[in-house]
Amino acid sequence: MKVVDLITWFEEWANPAWCESWDNCGWQIEPGVLQDAARVLVCLTPTLAVMQEAIAFKANLIFAHHPLIFNPPKSLCSGEAIAEMARLAFTHNIGVYSAHTNFDQVQDGTADVLAQILELQEVTPIVPTQAGLGYGRVGMLKPFVSLQELLTNIQNQLAPPNLIFSPVADLQQTISRVAVLGGSGASFISAVVKTNAQAYLTSDCKFHQFQESRDRGLILIDAGHYATERPACDRLVQKFNSLNLDWVQLSHKDEDFRQFLV
Template structure:
């Protein structure tokens, strides 16, 4: 499968036109690789570490020509491309080594097997549906019922086992013995969806990047807010993307091992 064919397949499944107005999905850097056979490194965030990983693979004889990332490399219009600037260095290395950078972001968030849907599957949510529908059966977040009720303590333990976050935060005054049946999930920064989640009658909401007053708001809405971190809640969808690329015939595709969680917790095990 050529790079162009892979991108055409992805964009038919998750059209870039679905992205939010502030977003920048699609090609970030296209160094002339469209007609080459796709050899792909999938990552959450396109960083210099991931680019160096791709270059090292080339030196080992694996001619990687595409970094497929969830997060965009470029959000604001570039005014200059200079050595020593992280984006400038990414552009320079991309062109020098023939490694394109492509992003599927808020369009990928909405689809079946996208960021929210994969979380719903990992926690076996039954009859899961979008928290905020955007198309029929698709949209942001998922809400559904657990196969059997879990206490909050059990749910937190399951999140720790399944997602392996470095730390977990949850709403104040939550009762760890409280039985939970209906759960909402949204990978990445999802606290702005609190009102929509509360309207689904979810008892708990798993997402990330939650602020102090958003925990307060969740408590006031009678919703247990659980923050497992941006990386932990979105990385599983990147792994799923590798599987889907394999299924459509990509010759070589692998999940980056240089992807990073940019947070560290002192004293965390």
């Protein structure tokens, strides 16, 4: 399959026109690879380490969730990360494509994969955007579990380096309804409360957002940005594999950008 055909297939599933106005979805760098047989390295965040990995594997497309170019640069200077990414992309003929908020909304996107990992049932979007799609997912746990069992399952499934959750009186309380949203989801707390979810799995939550959640009767669970979005990248590799591409692999150079003292 050619790169152009792969992108056409993807955009029929997750149209970049669905991305938010502040976002930058779609081609970040296209150095003339559209007619080449697709050799794809999938990552969460396009970095120089990922670019070097793509060069080593002779990939011609880095397919990322996070945009390489988010705030338009005013200049490109040697030694700067984006400039070096662009230089290497054109030197080695490697395109960089990002699927961000459009990928968040779709079936098998970032939130949907989290819902599947937790085996939520009767799943619906937290904030619908169009028929059957939207941001986040909320659903039922069947059978119900204790909060301790839910936290243990999240730790086992996502392996976050640091799992943070709201202070609660009883870890044995029964949890039946859970909301999930990969990446930075604290701004959706009010919408989650309206879904009657008891617990909300997301990331990048601040001190007072934990306070807000507690005061509104919601158990906030922060597993980290990387841990909550990386599984969707793995699912994307599985989907690309079904298309019989020339080569596709999940990056081993993706980074969490955080380190915790044990």
